Amino acid sequence: MERLPGFRDFYPEPLPHADVWSADARRYIFDKWREVTQRYSFREYDGPPLEPLELYTLKSGEEIVGQLYNLTDKGDRAIALRPEMTPTLARMVAAHERNYKKPIKWFTIPQLFRYERQQKGRLREHFQLNADIIGEPDVAADAELIALLIDSLRVFGLTEDDFVIRLSSRNAWSDFYRQDGGTEQNAYAFYQAVDKIERETPDENQKKFKGLGFSYDAVQQFITSGKPTAELDVVLKNLAARGLADFVKVDYGVIRGLAYYTGVVFEAFAKVEDLRAIAGGGRYDNLVKLISGGKVNLPALGFGMGDVVLRELLAARKLFPAFSVNVDVFCVIEDESFRGETLKLIQQLRDKGARVEYSLTPVKPDKQFKRALELNAAFTLKAESGGTARLKNLRTREEMVLPQVDVLQKIFGTRRPESHIDNA
Amino acid sequence: MERLPGFRDFYPEPLPHADVWSADARRYIFDKWREVTQRYSFREYDGPPLEPLELYTLKSGEEIVGQLYNLTDKGDRAIALRPEMTPTLARMVAAHERNYKKPIKWFTIPQLFRYERQQKGRLREHFQLNADIIGEPDVAADAELIALLIDSLRVFGLTEDDFVIRLSSRNAWSDFYRQDGGTEQNAYAFYQAVDKIERETPDENQKKFKGLGFSYDAVQQFITSGKPTAELDVVLKNLAARGLADFVKVDYGVIRGLAYYTGVVFEAFAKVEDLRAIAGGGRYDNLVKLISGGKVNLPALGFGMGDVVLRELLAARKLFPAFSVNVDVFCVIEDESFRGETLKLIQQLRDKGARVEYSLTPVKPDKQFKRALELNAAFTLKAESGGTARLKNLRTREEMVLPQVDVLQKIFGTRRPESHIDNA
Numbered sequence: 001m002e003r004l005p006g007f008r009d010f011y012p013e014p015l016p017h018a019d020v021w022s023a024d025a026r027r028y029i030f031d032k033w034r035e036v037t038q039r040y041s042f043r044e045y046d047g048p049p050l051e052p053l054e055l056y057t058l059k060s061g062e063e064i065v066g067q068l069y070n071l072t073d074k075g076d077r078a079i080a081l082r083p084e085m086t087p088t089l090a091r092m093v094a095a096h097e098r099n100y101k102k103p104i105k106w107f108t109i110p111q112l113f114r115y116e117r118q119q120k121g122r123l124r125e126h127f128q129l130n131a132d133i134i135g136e137p138d139v140a141a142d143a144e145l146i147a148l149l150i151d152s153l154r155v156f157g158l159t160e161d162d163f164v165i166r167l168s169s170r171n172a173w174s175d176f177y178r179q180d181g182g183t184e185q186n187a188y189a190f191y192q193a194v195d196k197i198e199r200e201t202p203d204e205n206q207k208k209f210k211g212l213g214f215s216y217d218a219v220q221q222f223i224t225s226g227k228p229t230a231e232l233d234v235v236l237k238n239l240a241a242r243g244l245a246d247f248v249k250v251d252y253g254v255i256r257g258l259a260y261y262t263g264v265v266f267e268a269f270a271k272v273e274d275l276r277a278i279a280g281g282g283r284y285d286n287l288v289k290l291i292s293g294g295k296v297n298l299p300a301l302g303f304g305m306g307d308v309v310l311r312e313l314l315a316a317r318k319l320f321p322a323f324s325v326n327v328d329v330f331c332v333i334e335d336e337s338f339r340g341e342t343l344k345l346i347q348q349l350r351d352k353g354a355r356v357e358y359s360l361t362p363v364k365p366d367k368q369f370k371r372a373l374e375l376n377a378a379f380t381l382k383a384e385s386g387g388t389a390r391l392k393n394l395r396t397r398e399e400m401v402l403p404q405v406d407v408l409q410k411i412f413g414t415r416r417p418e419s420h421i422d423n424a
Numbered sequence: 425m426e427r428l429p430g431f432r433d434f435y436p437e438p439l440p441h442a443d444v445w446s447a448d449a450r451r452y453i454f455d456k457w458r459e460v461t462q463r464y465s466f467r468e469y470d471g472p473p474l475e476p477l478e479l480y481t482l483k484s485g486e487e488i489v490g491q492l493y494n495l496t497d498k499g500d501r502a503i504a505l506r507p508e509m510t511p512t513l514a515r516m517v518a519a520h521e522r523n524y525k526k527p528i529k530w531f532t533i534p535q536l537f538r539y540e541r542q543q544k545g546r547l548r549e550h551f552q553l554n555a556d557i558i559g560e561p562d563v564a565a566d567a568e569l570i571a572l573l574i575d576s577l578r579v580f581g582l583t584e585d586d587f588v589i590r591l592s593s594r595n596a597w598s599d600f601y602r603q604d605g606g607t608e609q610n611a612y613a614f615y616q617a618v619d620k621i622e623r624e625t626p627d628e629n630q631k632k633f634k635g636l637g638f639s640y641d642a643v644q645q646f647i648t649s650g651k652p653t654a655e656l657d658v659v660l661k662n663l664a665a666r667g668l669a670d671f672v673k674v675d676y677g678v679i680r681g682l683a684y685y686t687g688v689v690f691e692a693f694a695k696v697e698d699l700r701a702i703a704g705g706g707r708y709d710n711l712v713k714l715i716s717g718g719k720v721n722l723p724a725l726g727f728g729m730g731d732v733v734l735r736e737l738l739a740a741r742k743l744f745p746a747f748s749v750n751v752d753v754f755c756v757i758e759d760e761s762f763r764g765e766t767l768k769l770i771q772q773l774r775d776k777g778a779r780v781e782y783s784l785t786p787v788k789p790d791k792q793f794k795r796a797l798e799l800n801a802a803f804t805l806k807a808e809s810g811g812t813a814r815l816k817n818l819r820t821r822e823e824m825v826l827p828q829v830d831v832l833q834k835i836f837g838t839r840r841p842e843s844h845i846d847n848a
Contacts, residue, residue: 001515001715002476003471003472005499009469009471010471012467012468017520020520023469027468038779039774039780045433045435046450048428048549051427051428052425058425071495071497073428095433095440095441098440099438099441106436115497136785141784147771237764340665346666347571347666351575355464356464360527360568374525
């Protein structure tokens, strides 16, 4: 029995096979993402992994269906596994925005799904950090969000040598387009052509832009000019004040293909190897209004950062810690008549938050000790006669015999076990 | 635009509406589950939310399809949103068990899905803690798993007054059934009848058991006897050694309906109100062999605990902490000419792990101070002239003016911000 194509199994490390993914690395990434969004005072939300298909076609048109993991449910509803989080967020905010002070600063870590029939061998799901600010029209919010994006990469140890934020503006493009006589009708096709410009041959680009009434050279010139608009200048100065100037550059080669972006847009790119996009986002001031059928009108902006490219980048840069099991105490049972007393000690230790392991069935003492070392145990503990216990600190090699009732005091006086997940 | 029926939106607290769920409460529950499984040295895994339909029909027969959220994908594959985790786990273990020391102790917190057409108004998804031990035939593993189940409830502050583990045995039922002349052919129907005994009228039960060649009275008598088998006696003694005896009672009224259970089975029930099941599990020694097509044969056992009943129980017992935003430092900007210096301080604080909030746009100082209080800020910080800053400790009301370069030292000397998620 095989899993479905394009889906991942997440196993504990060490990984058994190149074909599977690390559950520990996933946990590590999610924990870091939660940590950094907290520093920026973002709060967590989530919605259903399935939504009505209409939520996506309303926003992106019928052509999106070819990329969706869409299905029909038992109630004959047209549904889709969520391909992105923004429509769900807009739906949720539109329903209950009155309850929350503006600006709303929310994040979530959803699993997202795509299914393009012709693209075999590609992943059909990934996880994404989504962070959004809703209800703030000022460009100061754009700077705050971009600072969060930068820190969401810095938190893993990545530096300005590893990635860059390419900063652009739909407003700048819109001005360029209209000044050069572009029509409303062709605007989407023009943005799409700019979005794909780096993936096409010069010949193909020449032809495309000519068809839209533009000179490819003029488009190229505008892209390479890199002259910040007044709006982008505010963002750059804001980020510079934070000491983050080295992480950003104006680059009109980024435009974000989707129809709904309205203002500042940006993408994070890996500087190493093939300059792949790690994250992207921007302003979408009209979307909440669209999704709510005109009832709620709130400006908004956000970004999404996937787990797949990030994981590859962290692996290439050797920035993952070593993942292994860690226990605080391994309880050794040499004489089965002490199993009951040992179980009591185990329970007391676990009640205090210690991570404890032992052998469920009788096993030779040297094998138990070997297992304690494999599990990086800080202590071994062995119940002995007369209500005593032998405690050994495996770091210092210090060993002592003490009354069982004093074990907790001794261990928790020596080393406080952490109660949160650690990845060391 | 509405979400699909049976799905939940998770909002930050305070909740806007009775119709939605708390993202903070969900985070709290997941963190506690992760914490307690770590104490027991379980490691996290996950699989895809979608699996081939066959994975479930193979295990449970075609009749399961009526309860599944099953669909056909674009590749004409019969698929299902996972209704439970055990088949995925068995598939994953069968594929790569050689990589892991036995017993394998793994946990996961998946979202699971059901879709019964006739049951409107019911949830079609929930989250579940799943913990399993694989590769250990000894009943000591059953005791370890049940201890984990008990601690997975105790970790929230629940006590023996709130819940009980009803302990039973498929082996005991199998002996009873065969001794009284039950046929192999009717065995599944008999287990199903026992499973539903508490939900049927006495008349209906009389009729059902008579049809299977059994006296309802004899069945009732066996259930109420509560006499532990030798196997259950070992489990009870093991749990008693841990000091957990008060949380368990033998009760043959529990049998677990599913066909695949083989040994000790158990359910956790709330003692308050309507005695609802919070969790359930047991041994399924043949399932890995079945799923792997006979290639891998490993004994196994596990339990699942859902988030919905647990949440209701914790709410009824008032065991949730107060959820609110908490920031460490709120930066006040009275004079806009200090915004740049303030952004620098904000970045330095966040780089150290502090949770920092400020007003993105100019706002009256008293409103900023009010916001700091709403966010339970520990400090307010204001950049002032000559490179100084005014720092106020909102707990002690202590206020001081110091050089901006000394702010970090002062704050982190006074109070170390926690870098993990806290729920206060």
